[in-house]
Amino acid sequence: MTSRLLTIDKRKRAPAPWWTRAVVYQVYARSFRDCDGDGIGDLRGVLRQVDYLAELGVDAVWLSPVYRSPQDDNGYDISDYQDIDPLFGTLGGLDQLIAALHERGIKLLMDLVVNHTSDEHPWFAESRSSADNPRRDWYWWRPARAGMEPGTPGAEPTNWGSLFSGPAWQYDTATGEYYLHLFSGKQPDLNWENPTVRRAIYAMMRWWLDRGVDGFRMDVINFISKDVRADGSLPDGPVSGLSGPYGDPGKGTINGPRVHEFLQEMHREVFAGRRDALLLVGETPGATVEDGLLFSDPRRGELDMVFTFEHVSLDQGPGGKFDHTPLDLRDLKATLGRWQAGLRDAGWNALYWDNHDQPRIVSRFGDDGAWRRESATMLATILHLHRGTPYVYQGEELGMTNAHFTSFDCYRDIESLRHVAQSRERGSLSDDQILAGLAAASRDNARTPVQWDASPNAGFTTGTPWIAVNPNYRLINAEAERADPASVFHYYRRLIALRHQDPVVQLGDFTMLLPEHPYVYAFTRRLDGTRLLVLGNFSGSDQTVGLAGHLDSGAELVIGNYPEPAQPLDGSVTVRPWEALVLRVTHPW
Ligand code: NOJ
Numbered sequence: 046m047t048s049r050l051l052t053i054d055k056r057k058r059a060p061a062p063w064w065t066r067a068v069v070y071q072v073y074a075r076s077f078r079d080c081d082g083d084g085i086g087d088l089r090g091v092l093r094q095v096d097y098l099a100e101l102g103v104d105a106v107w108l109s110p111v112y113r114s115p116q117d118d119n120g121y122d123i124s125d126y127q128d129i130d131p132l133f134g135t136l137g138g139l140d141q142l143i144a145a146l147h148e149r150g151i152k153l154l155m156d157l158v159v160n161h162t163s164d165e166h167p168w169f170a171e172s173r174s175s176a177d178n179p180r181r182d183w184y185w186w187r188p189a190r191a192g193m194e195p196g197t198p199g200a201e202p203t204n205w206g207s208l209f210s211g212p213a214w215q216y217d218t219a220t221g222e223y224y225l226h227l228f229s230g231k232q233p234d235l236n237w238e239n240p241t242v243r244r245a246i247y248a249m250m251r252w253w254l255d256r257g258v259d260g261f262r263m264d265v266i267n268f269i270s271k272d273v274r275a276d277g278s279l280p281d282g283p284v285s286g287l288s289g290p291y292g293d294p295g296k297g298t299i300n301g302p303r304v305h306e307f308l309q310e311m312h313r314e315v316f317a318g319r320r321d322a323l324l325l326v327g328e329t330p331g332a333t334v335e336d337g338l339l340f341s342d343p344r345r346g347e348l349d350m351v352f353t354f355e356h357v358s359l360d361q362g363p364g365g366k367f368d369h370t371p372l373d374l375r376d377l378k379a380t381l382g383r384w385q386a387g388l389r390d391a392g393w394n395a396l397y398w399d400n401h402d403q404p405r406i407v408s409r410f411g412d413d414g415a416w417r418r419e420s421a422t423m424l425a426t427i428l429h430l431h432r433g434t435p436y437v438y439q440g441e442e443l444g445m446t447n448a449h450f451t452s453f454d455c456y457r458d459i460e461s462l463r464h465v466a467q468s469r470e471r472g473s474l475s476d477d478q479i480l481a482g483l484a485a486a487s488r489d490n491a492r493t494p495v496q497w498d499a500s501p502n503a504g505f506t507t508g509t510p511w512i513a514v515n516p517n518y519r520l521i522n523a524e525a526e527r528a529d530p531a532s533v534f535h536y537y538r539r540l541i542a543l544r545h546q547d548p549v550v551q552l553g554d555f556t557m558l559l560p561e562h563p564y565v566y567a568f569t570r571r572l573d574g575t576r577l578l579v580l581g582n583f584s585g586s587d588q589t590v591g592l593a594g595h596l597d598s599g600a601e602l603v604i605g606n607y608p609e610p611a612q613p614l615d616g617s618v619t620v621r622p623w624e625a626l627v628l629r630v631t632h633p634w
Contacts, residue, residue, distance in 0.1 A: 066544060071439060072107070075109075077495050085132055088134035099151065112126055121156075156261070173220075175219075190202060205281075263348070266348075270306075334353075336351075341393050350392075356377055375561060382555075394433030396429070401488065407420055426579065426606065435540075441537075443534055445495070448484075457489055465483070553572035565581070577628070579626070590620070592613075610624075
């Protein structure tokens with residue numbers, strides 16, 4: 046008891062960073078709003094919607110990559126870090142967007158993709174041009190495996206598979222060597238071992254901060270240090286049914302030996318002296334809670350928070366991402382509860398359900414049919430009431446659903462298309478099985494255009510959209526949502542306002558309740574004498590739960606997603622289908 050009181054006391058004295066009170070909104074510009082009629086969203090489209098973002102109440106925008114890019118991976122393959130792709134606009138247009146957001150008190154975070162560049166980046170063009178080019182060592186070039194004929198199957202320097210299917214090494218006939226690409230062959234990995242590479246990246250980052258951006262979302266930032274041996278070789282990875290015939294590159298590439306050293310150096314070189322108003326969030330697939338603490342403990346000077354992947358991997362079967370299996374709510378509670386506990390005293394959580402790589406949460410963990418509004422708002426309540434900074438992905442605040450595509454030609458995403466090709470080549474799955482996997486897990490579920498209104502193409506474009514608009518746009522769209530006070534949109538507004546106002550939501554301690562209940566997610570948040578009790582029903586039927594000691598008759602409703610909230614009775618409460626409830630209990634202690 047004493048130590049808890051001390052912790053609370055310490056927290057009261059230390060001024061909490063602004064992002065403990067903030068909600069971040071992710072814009073995937075390609076699918077946000079198109080203003081020039083080419084069917085692809087652009088910066089003018091984002092500019093046009095800044096008042097919408099202000100109405101929602103978000104504090105910062107994370108803008109997915111709009112840099113110059115051949116668009117092999119929709120901009121996560123950058124050929125010029127200091128220019129905007131003409132598809133999206135110009136540098137002047139970005140300046141205008143920054144100014145318009147700042148005028149409304151909204152910050153802008155750029156996506157920083159520095160584990161790899163495009164193969165069309167001039168750095169790579171030089172590196173590839175000859176084995177003795179000064180930029181050769183900016184990327185990972187390696188000869189064929191000893192004793193093997195270069196360019197033949199199995200001669201790759203390691204057995205690693207790429208995250209987008211196929212081998213992680215591309216043979217280059219010009220010099221007879223291979224380069225590493227953990228993602229597509231058009232995304233060669235930069236060699237962070239080389240200090241000149243690091244210096245070039247830091248200079249670029251300072252240039253963006255000088256231009257007025259307020260921080261970065263750092264793409265796969267825990268992949269930047271590879272486990273390279275003294276002789277320059279890299280280790281093979283274990284081969285499993287899942288990765289075969291390739292080896293898993295994880296051990297040699299994720300959370301590598303120098304990752305913390307590199308991030309601390311970046312902090313000193315880029316953020317020192319101007320860091321307080323900024324936000325640095327790392328994307329860290331494969332990071333454990335212990336890693337998350339190392340990355341986000343402020344005393345270490347690395348990042349402010351990281352995105353965990355553990356909770357979005359719980360509905361994957363043994364066959365991996367596209368082998369969908371139903372979520373067991375107990376696993377979700379155990380996972381998120383572990384992250385809450387692990388970052389209780391230091392570090393910070395980035396909270397998310399959706400982003401441009403994940404299926405839509407209402408279709409994934411909710412019910413996007415009869416209970417769409419209730420389940421979307423219940424899921425939002427659970428997420429936003431955790432301790433951490435919530436991220437909202439465009440359209441999530443409208444309760445947008447998965448694409449429900451039924452044919453291969455609807456898909457655009459490189460990861461999905463590679464998966465189809467590889468599965469067909471292996472012949473282990475029928476086309477129907479492959480389509481079912483894509484329908485559940487494809488990244489394109491999140492990438493259909495934002496549904497603005499009921500006009501053709503949901504008001505996204507006057508041209509032909511680059512990916513089909515979800516036909517449910519006539520019912521689900523921003524105009525309809527804004528007009529309905531009981532909508533998902535207005536519920537998100539209330540949740541965002543609650544985080545701005547309520548210190549318990551911002552900083553309260555988190556305690557998970559009912560860890561073994563299969564359908565009800567329950568926890569408390571506590572700060573000083575105030576406790577919030579949060580309940581969410583992850584099912585389409587009534588659930589009665591006993592919470593003696595946590596409920597009292599004087600509890601005040603903070604927010605709920607039914608017009609008449611469930612009433613606690615004798616230490617128990619019955620929550621209705623997909624109901625969410627937040628109650629405030631004030632203790633005399
Ligand atoms: C993570 C990004 O979120 C994803 O969209 C991208 O394909 C990979 N990193 C590679 O940059």
